[in-house]
Amino acid sequence: MSGNPNTGTPLVELRDISIAFGGIKAVDHVSVDLYPGEVVGLLGHNGAGKSTLIKCLSGAYQKDAGDIFINGERVEIENPRDARAYNIETIYQTLALADNLDAASNLFLGRELVSAGGFLDDARMEAETRKIMGRLNPNFRKFNVPVSALSGGQRQSVAIARAVYFNAKILIMDEPTAALGPHETQMVAELIQELKRQGLGIFLIEHDIHAVMDLCDRAVVMKNGQRVGCVNVGEVTDDDILGMIIMGKKPPQAY
Amino acid sequence: MTQTPSDTTASGPGTGAIGRFLKATEIDTRLLGMVGALIAIWVGFHLYGTIVNGNGVFLTPRNLWNLSVQTASIGIMACGMVLVIITRHIDLSVGSLLGFSAMVMGIAQVWVLPQWLGLGHPLIWILAGVVGIAVGSAIGAFHGWLVAYRGIPAFIVTLGGLLVWRGAAFLLARGETISPVDATFALIGGGPYGSIGATGSWIVGLLACAGIVWMLVNGRKQRREFEFPLRPMWAEYTLGALGCGLVIGSVLLVNAYPWPVGIVKQYAEANGITVPEGGMYISHGFAIPVLILAVVGIAMTFLMTRTRFGRYVLAIGGNPDAAELAGIDTRWMTVKIFALMGFLTGLSAIVASARLNSATNSLGQLDELYVIAAAVIGGTSLAGGVGTIYGAIIGALVMQSLKTGMVLIGFDAAMQDIVVGIVLVLAVYVDKLYRTRAK
Numbered sequence: 001m002s003g004n005p006n007t008g009t010p011l012v013e014l015r016d017i018s019i020a021f022g023g024i025k026a027v028d029h030v031s032v033d034l035y036p037g038e039v040v041g042l043l044g045h046n047g048a049g050k051s052t053l054i055k056c057l058s059g060a061y062q063k064d065a066g067d068i069f070i071n072g073e074r075v076e077i078e079n080p081r082d083a084r085a086y087n088i089e090t091i092y093q094t095l096a097l098a099d100n101l102d103a104a105s106n107l108f109l110g111r112e113l114v115s116a117g118g119f120l121d122d123a124r125m126e127a128e129t130r131k132i133m134g135r136l137n138p139n140f141r142k143f144n145v146p147v148s149a150l151s152g153g154q155r156q157s158v159a160i161a162r163a164v165y166f167n168a169k170i171l172i173m174d175e176p177t178a179a180l181g182p183h184e185t186q187m188v189a190e191l192i193q194e195l196k197r198q199g200l201g202i203f204l205i206e207h208d209i210h211a212v213m214d215l216c217d218r219a220v221v222m223k224n225g226q227r228v229g230c231v232n233v234g235e236v237t238d239d240d241i242l243g244m245i246i247m248g249k250k251p252p253q254a255y
Numbered sequence: 256m257t258q259t260p261s262d263t264t265a266s267g268p269g270t271g272a273i274g275r276f277l278k279a280t281e282i283d284t285r286l287l288g289m290v291g292a293l294i295a296i297w298v299g300f301h302l303y304g305t306i307v308n309g310n311g312v313f314l315t316p317r318n319l320w321n322l323s324v325q326t327a328s329i330g331i332m333a334c335g336m337v338l339v340i341i342t343r344h345i346d347l348s349v350g351s352l353l354g355f356s357a358m359v360m361g362i363a364q365v366w367v368l369p370q371w372l373g374l375g376h377p378l379i380w381i382l383a384g385v386v387g388i389a390v391g392s393a394i395g396a397f398h399g400w401l402v403a404y405r406g407i408p409a410f411i412v413t414l415g416g417l418l419v420w421r422g423a424a425f426l427l428a429r430g431e432t433i434s435p436v437d438a439t440f441a442l443i444g445g446g447p448y449g450s451i452g453a454t455g456s457w458i459v460g461l462l463a464c465a466g467i468v469w470m471l472v473n474g475r476k477q478r479r480e481f482e483f484p485l486r487p488m489w490a491e492y493t494l495g496a497l498g499c500g501l502v503i504g505s506v507l508l509v510n511a512y513p514w515p516v517g518i519v520k521q522y523a524e525a526n527g528i529t530v531p532e533g534g535m536y537i538s539h540g541f542a543i544p545v546l547i548l549a550v551v552g553i554a555m556t557f558l559m560t561r562t563r564f565g566r567y568v569l570a571i572g573g574n575p576d577a578a579e580l581a582g583i584d585t586r587w588m589t590v591k592i593f594a595l596m597g598f599l600t601g602l603s604a605i606v607a608s609a610r611l612n613s614a615t616n617s618l619g620q621l622d623e624l625y626v627i628a629a630a631v632i633g634g635t636s637l638a639g640g641v642g643t644i645y646g647a648i649i650g651a652l653v654m655q656s657l658k659t660g661m662v663l664i665g666f667d668a669a670m671q672d673i674v675v676g677i678v679l680v681l682a683v684y685v686d687k688l689y690r691t692r693a694k
Contacts (some may be wrong), residue, residue, distance in 0.1 A: 032578070058580075060579075060580060079582070080579070080580050080581065080582045084582055090580070091619035092580065094576070094577075095577075096574070096576065096577040096580045096581070097574065097577055098569070098570040098574045098577050098578065098640070099572035099573050099574060099640070100569060100572065100574075100640035100641055101566075101569060101570060101573055105566060105569075105570070106577075109566070109570055109577070109578070109581040109583070110581035110582040110583055111579075111582075112563050112566060114563070118562075119561045119562060120561050120562060120566060122559075123478070123481045123483070124481070126481065126483070127481040127482075127483075136483065169626035221383045
């Protein structure tokens with residue numbers, strides 16, 4: 001069997017997206033889709049355009065051409081606020097944390113809990129943070145220090161908690177394990193499986209081919225801003241995928 | 256500022272008695288360092304005066320009262336500068352903007368409004384003040400717009416502003432000094448009549464104490480509700496006693512400074528009172544500009560710690576990209592921050608021109624440097640993301656103490672500049688050392 005195994009309306013469809021920076025086509029007429037409960041890997045060399053493509057969905061960039069559909073409806077995403085309104089959460093490679101603020105302030109940044117008078121309810125935010133961190137990373141204790149004082153893994157868990165807390169339906173993870181040790185990488189892998197079971201759709205940008213083979217259902221490969229092809233990970237070998245990434249060679253199963 | 260020995264606990268709180276004390280009370284070691292430096296400056300100037308000039312006048316109610324009034328104008332602006340610097344900008348135009356706002360208010364209340372309302376009309380001081388604050392806010396917002404939406408660095412925008420608004424202040428009245436200002440307006444500047452007296456000061460002091468106790472009780476209630484670790488009871492009592500002691504101490508201090516004999520005589524004549532044998536003792540109490548600074552300080556602290564606006568200011572300073580990705584409209588925030596700086600500059604212009612009882616185009620010259628120095632000495636990091644309102648106010652007090660102290664012991668202006676310059680550089684260096692070690 002080959003071709004997209006999913007049927008019905010995709011959770012997200014990016015159709016024919018193009019974006020250029022000063023004459024260089026960073027993304028050139030690329031389409032990808034994502035179904036609920038599915039992990040789609042986005043692969044390619046540095047500069048292949050995967051991060052740029054996904055930033056059109058997270059609202060960090062504006063596409064020049066193309067359409068974005070959420071649950072079959074065409075939407076405009078002009079800034080990160082719009083993306084959040086569609087339950088799209090992003091974990092950036094840089095983690096996008098304000099280093100001078102504590103975990104709770106970062107988790108709720110831009111969506112603070114406020115009291116009846118409209119003032120910050122720090123106590124409730126910290127209590128909520130303790131709750132979700134207890135689930136994601138039970139060893140986490142540093143609630144009252146700036147996140148600059150946290151280890152890479154602890155910072156990562158804050159970034160993940162932020163995405164998970166707000167009931168994301170669509171999760172974008174840009175190299176979530178790049179800065180992590182083996183134990184923490186395992187933790188993220190388990191989390192991805194868990195979120196998948198809950199029916200989230202996840203875009204995973206990843207360089208580690210083994211992680212892709214382990215975690216992803218499908219993989220879309222990009223090269224020089226263009227889409228090489230998409231494969232069902234169960235039907236190909238890692239060499240097939242490497243061939244797509246390095247040489248842009250499409251195996252017969254690809255579509 | 257200079258660090259007290261207790262600062263060594265910063266690297267490892269919980270060691271030793273002082274460390275345990277700081278940990279239990281959750282007092283910021285930086286705050287202690289600044290207060291220690293302030294006390295060292297005060298005692299130092301007093302002793303220098305006693306020993307060298309045979310006349311220590313620094314630690315007298317009269318001087319400390321004057322110091323509080325002189326600090327008000329710089330302190331009010333420093334509260335705004337903290338936000339500007341936290342978000343990695345700078346505002347060099349506040350001194351000139353203060354001069355310009357003061358000139359606009361001077362013209363409004365001396366030349367324009369009396370023609371419509373009649374001299375001494377009770378609305379004059381209000382309208383003049385509103386105009387001055389509006390002018391300050393609008394120009395601040397304009398600076399912010401140039402920075403945020405036109406991408407001109409704040410350093411350049413406000414350096415331009417420094418020249419433009421000083422020049423504009425001159426052109427408004429062709430360099431004339433406008434005085435005297437409206438009689439009610441002048442009260443905002445302080446002085447015997449512009450103070451609230453002994454009874455008023457006690458009322459303010461007791462209200463402040465009630466506020467401190469309420470904050471401690473409420474904080475404890477909140478912590479219990481969410482099952483966060485509680486401070487030990489002795490620490491709560493210590494904090495309450497320290498806070499209330501400080502407030503009551505200042506009330507006693509300002510009440511210990513009586514009106515000068517001449518003013519008492521004038522006041523007695525105007526009110527038909529016969530001055531008894533040996534004179535009348537009328538306390539100054541808190542000066543109005545000092546109360547304005549206190550209100551600004553509390554309001555700004557509240558803004559920074561309890562509102563989304565304050566949280567976003569800190570987030571933008573810590574990581575502008577993260578703030579943007581979190582959905583914060585960072586450009587609009589920049590406009591608001593500069594507008595707030597302008598608002599406080601306008602307010603400060605009221606205090607400064609009222610105190611001088613006139614508006615001159617040179618009012619506020621070099622204030623920008625004192626304001627920035629106050630914020631930086633108070634622990635606001637030029638790298639962004641870090642700074643407190645109370646720190647800036649203490650910083651303003653440090654700057655003003657140095658200025659006043661050097662005048663009192665007879666340093667000339669050139670020497671004063673040298674000392675202030677050295678202190679500023681030293682303060683930032685000590686701050687850098689502190690942060691490196693704290694990491």
